[in-house]
Amino acid sequence: MKSYTKLLLLFLATTMVISCGNADDDVNFGLNTGGDGLGKGIPVDDCLNFPESDLVLSIQEQFVTPPGKVSIFFKVSDTDGNPVPGLTADQFTIYEQGRNDACFNTISTSESLARISPNSQIFTNNTLLVLDLSNSVLSSSLEELQAATTSFINNVMPATPSESFQMAIYWFDGENVLHLLNDLSPNREELTAAINGITTDISNDPSTDLYGAVIKSTDKASELLAASTQGGKIGAASVVIFTDGTDQASRFTQEAAQQKVDNANPNIAFFTIGLGAEIDTQVLSDIGKTFSVFAGNKEELETTFNDISFRVSQQANSFYLFEYCSPKRDGSGENNLAIQVRDGSRQGAVQTKFSADGFTGGCE
Numbered sequence: 001m002k003s004y005t006k007l008l009l010l011f012l013a014t015t016m017v018i019s020c021g022n023a024d025d026d027v028n029f030g031l032n033t034g035g036d037g038l039g040k041g042i043p044v045d046d047c048l049n050f051p052e053s054d055l056v057l058s059i060q061e062q063f064v065t066p067p068g069k070v071s072i073f074f075k076v077s078d079t080d081g082n083p084v085p086g087l088t089a090d091q092f093t094i095y096e097q098g099r100n101d102a103c104f105n106t107i108s109t110s111e112s113l114a115r116i117s118p119n120s121q122i123f124t125n126n127t128l129l130v131l132d133l134s135n136s137v138l139s140s141s142l143e144e145l146q147a148a149t150t151s152f153i154n155n156v157m158p159a160t161p162s163e164s165f166q167m168a169i170y171w172f173d174g175e176n177v178l179h180l181l182n183d184l185s186p187n188r189e190e191l192t193a194a195i196n197g198i199t200t201d202i203s204n205d206p207s208t209d210l211y212g213a214v215i216k217s218t219d220k221a222s223e224l225l226a227a228s229t230q231g232g233k234i235g236a237a238s239v240v241i242f243t244d245g246t247d248q249a250s251r252f253t254q255e256a257a258q259q260k261v262d263n264a265n266p267n268i269a270f271f272t273i274g275l276g277a278e279i280d281t282q283v284l285s286d287i288g289k290t291f292s293v294f295a296g297n298k299e300e301l302e303t304t305f306n307d308i309s310f311r312v313s314q315q316a317n318s319f320y321l322f323e324y325c326s327p328k329r330d331g332s333g334e335n336n337l338a339i340q341v342r343d344g345s346r347q348g349a350v351q352t353k354f355s356a357d358g359f360t361g362g363c364e
Helices: 135-140 142-156 188-196 210-228 254-262 281-287 298-316
Strands: 010-013 018-021 055-065 069-078 092-097 105-107 115-117 123-132 165-172 179-185 234-243 268-275 291-295 319-325 334-343 346-355
Touching: 055 334, 069 334, 069 346, 123 142, 123 210, 135 142, 142 165, 142 188, 142 234, 142 298, 165 188, 165 210, 179 188, 210 234, 210 254, 210 268, 234 298, 254 281, 268 281, 268 298, 281 291, 291 298
Parallel strands: 055 346, 123 165, 123 234, 234 268, 268 291
Antiparallel strands: 010 018, 018 291, 055 069, 069 319, 092 105, 092 334, 115 319, 165 179, 334 346
């Protein structure tokens, strides 16, 4: 099986916007990658005779709940590491193998009440949107930035607020401060109102402390990730930085900012958006190691923000909590489990095991 952490380099060019993907590694939201990128899972038994996988199921966590429910939390990617969102329960097939079975038996997804369930109880995803509000932005492209960031919020945040998907908005200028515009929130309307409340006189320093913003936002993302993964939860964070120029404050070095990004927890993704002719695309590509986009003028801002929001959303929505009621019962011991997913012509599978100790009827 190909490794799901294969290096990925995307170059996208259109007449409206030039964008480049420069991921040195796929966003590793899962805490477990394991062999072949399967996390806590293993390759499926040869007796199933499955074809070579086009999709990779990386098991992040699994548990059983009386009287007989089996829950598997996993990420689905293609073999190049690209996330696969939007799968439904009917695209999965369950196979079980007990101690009396030579191979696996198919379990009916309808009879087993198989379903994709909300994963908020075990997974949390935080996004930090960090905006350059130095004088050049406020004086020439504030209206376009507000429209673009509003679109970004609507694309990334679920329409129905969920505590497992939250966003905070920060901004920077020339001061040695990462200013808070809106604290972590799951609410689209609250975040949008904060964006619409930005005025041209919000900043008192016309310079640009880009490297300071990178360092401080990485620290904040690290703190959020540490807090959100307490109690056995699995967490991820994304830092999305917008600027229309280079660092002018010279308070911190490029090397210090890059080192902070490179040494950050691998479950923090870094995206950058650059506007205009004064940006340093190489610096922004290095900082935005997950993906970066560049707009030639302010009219292209919404397109670039949408490009980034698509990737942030895809990553978060490629995690699934799959649950079903097993027909195995108490006394059957430890059983093997295989899950296969089909998405059009593509398929992939993973194998694990579970104990049926205490299992009885009555699972819903």
